[in-house]
Amino acid sequence: MVESIEAVHLAAVEALWTDSTPLPTDDESIWWEIWIRGEGEALVDTLKSAARVAGFSLSNERLYFPERTVVTANCTKRQISRSLRFVNSVAELRHAKVTAADFLDLSPRDQYQLTSDMLARVSMSDSPTAAACILDTGVTQGHPLLAPALKPSDCQSVREEWGSNDPHGHGTEMVGLSLYGNLVDVLATSGPIQLEHCLESVKIYNENDPNPPHLYGEVTIRGVQLAEQAAPHRHRAIGMAVTASDEEKGQPSTWSAAIDSLTSGYHDDKRRLLLISAGNTPDAHWHEHPSSCQSSSVQDPGQSWNALTVGASTQFASLPVERYPDWLLVASKGDVSPFSRTSSNWQRPWPLKPEIVVEGGNCAIDPVDGKGRTVDELSLLTTYRTPTVRAFSLSAMTSAATALAVRYAAILQARYPDFWPETIRALLVHSAEWTDAMKKHFLPLNTREQKEKLLRYCGYGNPDFTRACWSATNHLTLVAQDSFQPYKKEESTYKTKAINYHNLPWPTAVLRDLRGTLVKLRVTLSYFIEPNPARRGWKGRYRYASHALRFEVQTPTETKEEFKRRVNSAAREEEEDENQGYQGDAADWELGPQLRHLGSIHSDWWEGTAAELANRNMIAVYPVVGWWRERHHLGRWNKQARYSLVVTIQTPSEEVDIYTPVQIQISSKVSVEIPIDGD
Template sequence: MTENSKERLPHLLIKDSVTTESYSRPTQAMGGAGLRTPSRDRQAHSQQLIEQIQHIQSQESGIIEQQKAFGLDVGNGLYLAFESEPDFELKFASLEFHRSGIELCNVKLVDGKTIATVFVPEGKLAHFLTKIAQYQSENTNKNQPKNRELVESISAIKLAAIDALWTDEPELIPDAGQAIWWEVWLRHSERYDCEAFIREHAPQLNLRVSAESIRFLDRTIILVFGTREQISHSIHLLGAIAELRKAKDTADFFTGMSRQDQRAWIEQTLENLTPPPDTAPTVCILDTGINHEHPLLRPVAETTDMHAYIPGWGTDDRNGHGTNMAGVSIYGDLTEALANPLPIQLTHRLESVKITPNPDFHNDKELYGAITRDSIGRVEISADRQRVFCMAVSTTDDRDRGRPSSWSATIDAITSGYEDDQQRLVILSAGNTDPQYRHLYPNNNLTDEVHDPGQSWNALTVGGYTEKVWLDTAANPGWEPLAPPGGLAPASCTSMEWQKTWPIKPDIVMEAGNMATNPAYIQADYIDDALQLLSTGHQFVLGKQLVSFGDTSAAAALAANLAARVQALYPDYWPETIRALLIHSALWTPAMKAVFEPFTTKDKYRQLLRYCGYGVPDEDTLFWSARNELTLVAQDVIHPYTKEGSNVKTRDINLHTLPWPTDVLRNLPPNTQVEMKVTLSYFIEPNPGERGWVNKYRYASHGLRFDVRRPLETLTDFKQRINQKARDEEHAYNGATPDSGQWLLGEKLRSLGSVHSDTWTGQAAELAARGYIAVYPVLGWWKERANLERWGKSTRYALIVSIKTPSVETDIYTAIENQIVIQLTV
């Protein structure tokens, strides 16, 4: 469902929510809510809907005659748009009736109204007349009107126009007379081949159909070129369309241009461009250098911000990889930026350290960590500013198998501020699978492991997925996309074969492009630039200024783009917080989940996490809250340990008293299902020596965990339970009754690494009683190795809590915002 009316509200940063408790030794999801419908006058409402359908019936014969005159003898029928009242739900699932061929095509949210578009075959309007007549005059055994929820949820019934089938952003629909490529989603029919049907009849409407198509179980997608008027006419004549979208512009459109044509598109984009302020955060690319005089990079890059690990290398990019990274880190996929005629406000700037002349050239292995550390130090000395570091250089072997290396441990030290108490956000690519085995997708991804230093606990490690599945089959006959839409990218490495105790990697996945396969060839190939992203070319003076780019390098650059935009929007957020938000906002696509369904055990979720991390960040959730979906952000400090005599002991438990929408949640209808997501993020100091990483030789300096008060648990009981749990990570507490509701991952699975994220689902009344979250320490080498005298250190953490209610009319945002204002006033 497209939620075009979602209000964008800033996340709520809460302060002074913590009560620090000294550690002391202590002496199933319910059923869903019913549909909420507007108050209706039974007779008047039913009569109004009957008259609307009768009016449609009076037009049906004329439309069907047009279809038959056009030469169609199958698929005749009408498209109807069923609307709800603003801010009320529509029982759209009940609109479909397969026995009569009535099919629900799409559902979307526009200006608070739910609109469902339904295809109704010739002569089947009587189905809805019967439903409404039963509501008007018949009762159920419980003395309720028959079909009450369905009929009362409907506000109006109309003949659908093109807007009802358009499911893309409203502003993308073309103007009158403007011809574009449309992404046409076709219904599935038992009686005829909808794709062949469209291809046969499209020429009569002067529509051009692309050669390629994508088939799903109940949808086929094709590209059709034509005007809005031509498509509008076709939906009345061709009853095979389920929805319409604007076709995605792909990299091949631009890479196939001449250098002069590319320049024209770049100049148009530059005219719409507003550079970021000098004080904006930066993305620092650790790579092969950057040719920053590229026209698209010049507004965000200065010569003084270009560096090299070895000055003799120069700061320029002779390979191309660094300049490719730069373009994506600033603009995202340039295909979208160039094709968008709207103004572009850039939010961050660009820095570079050339750490290698060539991504295939490797310095002495033992120096990888040192090169990274010294390169970061070099850029920080030159300027004091907020920045995100991004590196897609990695080793190609996988012998670490998730275990810490000198390189990954150095990154953990850099990010944690081990040497200088300055925390940093470092984004790494997960590394790429071996190209010669990618035709074995996805099995090859399962065994090709995240490359060093991607196993770093503190870094945000980024794998790849893809939505790029279009290629020119006329120019490349016999070739098909290798990965399905929403699936893991062919290049993305995983941690499937790592030990169960190692952190989840990758953390998230971003677009990494696709490849194609052909039965006539063994290996997969980058056969078409449409399967890749678009970025800035390093040979822009004499060669192409725009080039294709992909794999997990592009994915890491996209993640850096998101992170820098979050930093620009919320300048008070810590690196730990930005990492937490990117993970907290991530969702798994259906294609990712399909690999491991059904999720009958927690181990299935473990496999999913090791395959693609927490999924793809949702930008709306990442940047904004809404009235009924809000995000609370807490940044705080805890002292995990203290020393008494010669013994180091657990010291503090932080109890967060959150501003909680208690009254709003309690006033929701009984059994209303709500969702709470909690993410805890902190940076550990490493202990990389391979000595089993248990007891005193643990890798992590400390661990933190979160727990939420249970609905029937008193605050005193909650504190006692947390005290018990804080004793020791190895001694699970079993004295309390199981938590109500459902944690998706569960305590054991979510506790890996240094970022912990889980989602609870349950009744609103239960959530109303949960406004306390404890953050507490577990074992680490700070405690076990007292001689190193790190036991007295404090550690920062970010706690992200989101609440989501099903109805857009539920305003939990204002209820919490008012509490925060009152606290600040006091």
């Protein structure tokens, strides 16, 4: 009898469900919108009593509409059904659109309860192999949400007298995001939480005792070294949102060069993955988006060639009208966030920055003065520096975006421990795509100039973490990690030495069967350069980088021998001044050789028929001039240059299996080094 009554009430929940999303399972906890017939606090009190009996509580917020009152609650379908036994005023049920404000408005006691419930779902490895390492204002190690992943020994400071704690709060906010992501997404679900990486914090900034500018590079290096000394065998994705107000407009600074030196392993041959925020636009100009983003240059040291510079985008595009009447969103959904700086006012040959944009929140225009204002509902939720006061805090802007990107990178390192830092950087860029909201500012995208404007506005777009992690049957990703010696000495002359050719094990039979079906090929080449930031006394204009690499792909009509002759010729042509005039194979490539070869990470994609792709089965990686060769007296001309190459093909139909045929072939050798003829 009891079971039959419960079934009736569960069926009643299904009848009241009007949301477009699927109804949750019986014991899945979500946030509900409960729409009550009528208006008045008495109706809410009746439902509150029923909820208490059923084992949940209502939030304090109320919305009033004609003949309707809306409240929210976090509970299961079964609990909702039990409450319906005592009330008959519920008109409909929906999945609540939860925001950071909903959790921040909770009492400290309710926040603590949510934290306890969440911790009961958390599990992680006893010996994680990867860490999200945040260089910032320190951290509150004792925060209950951070303690499972953050040992006291992994909390350090570049100056002992500062201590590793976080009176400012910014570091604790970043650390929380780098572990869980936006806590709204975690708290709004009830499933298990498997943590794949741990945390590290190094305090490099104290607003009451700031470092002198000439030490910024040294402080950054010291911070990384402290983390490495504490756990020398751990992989780490290092995140830093501390930037200087200087706008170098792409030119290397002492700080950015120090980061390039650190990441390239110039002194110790150890490569490192470092993610840096692009910096935030002035708040007085937020309402002028997107022009305010385009006029605000990426801040120092975000121009670093080797660091992955992170800007902010936003998917937050909903404001509660009753709380913000007549307010307008500044950025549309999917666009670059109003807070994000760009390299729109940089000139070639400086890199395209930021390379990716990640969620950093939005703002809204206050109707009183027409200025942009931060809004709780348009921010992310993270950990607060004083958990005895409250558990949660808001976060936004490029700091939040950088912390989320660090989380993605650390998870990739945990899942793929054999991947180099260059490879993790490549996977994040390789998975990124522009949204329509980003592209609309630069339409039509039919010239190189317009595409470069888009690239300098938002890099390669939003990374797709799922796509960065997995190959699917119709979405195949190949990764090659390789190295070669780019230069050689012949008598008294120093020249380009060799080209690496990678044979691609395409499922040729499958592709030819697809014939005219459109497919997409994407290639990303990632490597770290060694810097030489001197601005005077050089022969040639662009000798900051130790070396530069290029890639070319065999065209559908070329034989392998013809392709090798073309690449060989291209390499010879680029012997001097990085050959700004070389066009390569630009046919049907989105960016083309001239645009994709800025900086030290190069990504481009081609669309054509499956039959054409079947004949594109070789990629060449070759070097062009750099200071290793030009300043050969420094003794680094014979160094090895290593790189990561990521290649993806994608077909429109999930029914087409391109993965299995490649898996069968993948054990064969796919790379061979060929000397350059004519040297």
